[in-house]
Amino acid sequence: MTDTDTAPALQDEHRFPCDACGSDLRFAPADGKLICDHCGASQPIEGDGYHTQPIREMDFRAGLEAALPAAEIEETRVLNCPNCGAQVEFDEKTHAKECPFCATPVVTDTGTHRHIKPRGLLPFRLEERAAHEAMNAWLGKLWFAPNGLQEYARKGRRMSGIYVPYWTFDADTKSSYRGERGTVYYVTKTVMRNGKREQVREQRIRWSPKSGRVARFFDDVLVLASRSLPKKYTDNLEPWDLAGLEPYRPEYLAGFRAEGYTVELDEGFHEARAHMDRVIERDVKFDIGGDRQRIHDIDTAISDVTFKHILLPVWLAAYKYRGKTYRFVVNGVSGRVQGERPWSAWKIAFAVLAGLIVAGIVGYIAAQNQ
Numbered sequence: 001m002t003d004t005d006t007a008p009a010l011q012d013e014h015r016f017p018c019d020a021c022g023s024d025l026r027f028a029p030a031d032g033k034l035i036c037d038h039c040g041a042s043q044p045i046e047g048d049g050y051h052t053q054p055i056r057e058m059d060f061r062a063g064l065e066a067a068l069p070a071a072e073i074e075e076t077r078v079l080n081c082p083n084c085g086a087q088v089e090f091d092e093k094t095h096a097k098e099c100p101f102c103a104t105p106v107v108t109d110t111g112t113h114r115h116i117k118p119r120g121l122l123p124f125r126l127e128e129r130a131a132h133e134a135m136n137a138w139l140g141k142l143w144f145a146p147n148g149l150q151e152y153a154r155k156g157r158r159m160s161g162i163y164v165p166y167w168t169f170d171a172d173t174k175s176s177y178r179g180e181r182g183t184v185y186y187v188t189k190t191v192m193r194n195g196k197r198e199q200v201r202e203q204r205i206r207w208s209p210k211s212g213r214v215a216r217f218f219d220d221v222l223v224l225a226s227r228s229l230p231k232k233y234t235d236n237l238e239p240w241d242l243a244g245l246e247p248y249r250p251e252y253l254a255g256f257r258a259e260g261y262t263v264e265l266d267e268g269f270h271e272a273r274a275h276m277d278r279v280i281e282r283d284v285k286f287d288i289g290g291d292r293q294r295i296h297d298i299d300t301a302i303s304d305v306t307f308k309h310i311l312l313p314v315w316l317a318a319y320k321y322r323g324k325t326y327r328f329v330v331n332g333v334s335g336r337v338q339g340e341r342p343w344s345a346w347k348i349a350f351a352v353l354a355g356l357i358v359a360g361i362v363g364y365i366a367a368q369n370q
Contacts (some may be wrong), residue, residue: 026255
């Protein structure tokens with residue numbers, strides 16, 4: 001899969017010249033077309049919205065053993081961010097550029113990055129302006145955020161449109177289990193309290209052995225394949241409308257970037273398997289039934305494992321404010337926002353002081369009314 005370190009490769013914008021004036025076209029999410037900002041010409045993306053070819057699953061074992069067809073592998077040239085470790089792909093004419101993940105100049109050439117090609121992507125539907133408005137609205141709800149950062153963000157610094165890498169996994173599972181079913185019942189007992197006899201009800205559980213089998217087919221278990229952004233932020237961008245996936249076409253990347261994966265295929269499946277095990281455990285509890293359940297062991301046979309490498313759209317803003325980098329991410333389809341929550345020390349101090357004043361006034365009024 002990759003023969004570099006764990007830093008991600010971020011492909012620079014794919015370029016498509018305008019037939020009318022020769023300027024670079026860009027993919028316009030609102031129109032679903034390639035457009036030229038210079039002359040206004042537009043060009044449809046062939047097959048857009050019609051899924052002219054299926055997004056085919058790939059064999060997991062072949063992926064692990066590096067036995068995928070050569071057509072499924074590509075190499076890119078990358079530059080390394082000295083601050084966050086992100087790797088950004090540029091053409092040979094580029095010597096320095098700002099890292100979209102942490103706003104640091106990138107200057108170090110790290111060579112090539114070899115990886116599995118993406119099979120599908122979810123195109124951007126949100127324009128940059130709408131993403132910026134969503135981020136500003138989110139910041140506006142954070143009362144304890146520094147005013148300076150909020151104002152700095154609202155000044156219109158450009159956001160980066162990035163396709164973030166994910167794995168999806170399909171698998172057929174059959175599980176046998178042993179456990180116990182608990183049935184709640186109550187008994188009435190007489191106890192002494194304060195010298196008096198009282199009757200109380202005690203809850204008890206009657207356990208009986210239970211065994212059985214459950215089966216489930218898992219479709220498109222989604223696993224983030226990047227380490228450039230905190231997983232808690234990208235997880236909170238869900239849900240993603242995977243039914244809207246399009247077969248991968250470079251035209252969708254015109255004007256955007258695509259990050260290379262750094263979570264390898266086997267590591268991604270390990271995370272997917274943990275998710276599957278949690279779902280299977282829930283299925284087993286449903287199958288055991290009763291009021292309570294105990295699970296002694298679950299034996300799962302897993303087969304027909306396949307995977308896809310896909311790209312999902314994220315608008316990203318990285319702001320350096322008073323020596324610290326703040327990052328915000330926006331779901332490029334739904335507009336859902338997550339980010340590093342900034343705190344203003346003086347706002348917190350003011351809130352504490354105001355709380356003390358209010359408490360003092362309430363206490364004074366209460367004392368006067370006694």
